[in-house]
Amino acid sequence: MMTKGAVFLLLLFSFDVLANNKFSNLLFLDHNQPSPTADLSVIQWLSGHWRGEAFGGLVEEVWSPALGGSMMGAFKLVVEDQVQFYEIETISEVNDSLIFRLKHFNKDLTGWEEKDATVDFKLVKVTDSKVYFNGLTIERISEKEINIYVAIEHEGKTTEEKFNYKKVE
Incomplete structure (x- = not known):
């Protein structure tokens, strides 16, 4: 069963x-x-x-270096010492551009999306410090800090949420 927070985030994507x-x-x-x-x-x-911190808990992302035309990432949200959900993410080179794809999983690794479905964010724009995908932006503050901004829709209202991350040494 998905938690209220998980349903909230599903709406985002x-x-x-x-x-x-x-x-x-x-x-x-x-x-x-x-x-x-x-x-x-x-x-x-x-x-x-x-x-970093978000949604009343800790958020964590781990991204691999580029290899084979893609970067691979994993995300998890932990609230009150309990995993709420995971994401497997990729940023891939497709048709001379980039696409950010993900799949959501409950804490027991049962999937949210249908078997062959992914949530896709097409590239919109690149600047020196930001990579804009459709409704999701990754910003480089420094070598040790990034922000990720996402559009979250809940009960008909869409807001911009900021996730601030620090690099784990």
Whole structure:
């Protein structure tokens, strides 16, 4: 059974595009807008072990260096010393651009999405310090700190949430 927080986050990753971008750190593709050309060199700084606080608990992400045209990541949320859910994530080079894909899992590793389904975030834009995916932005503050911004939809209202991570040494 999914927790209330897990359902809340599932809503985040279930929507496609917002018609009106009212967020300061998020960008969204128009319906048929193509993604820009990019490769993994623009986000290689994401590699490593990151930890922060969000949703009343600890969040952790571990990203591998680029290999075979992709980076592999794992996420978990721990609240009151209990895992709430996991994500397996990839950022892959596809059609001369990047795509961020993920699948959610309950703490017992039962999946949220259908067997062959993934939640996909197409690349929108790259700057020196930010990589914008459709509704998800990864920002490099320094070599030891990153922010991840996500659009979260709950009960018809969409908000921009910030996850601040510090590198685990």
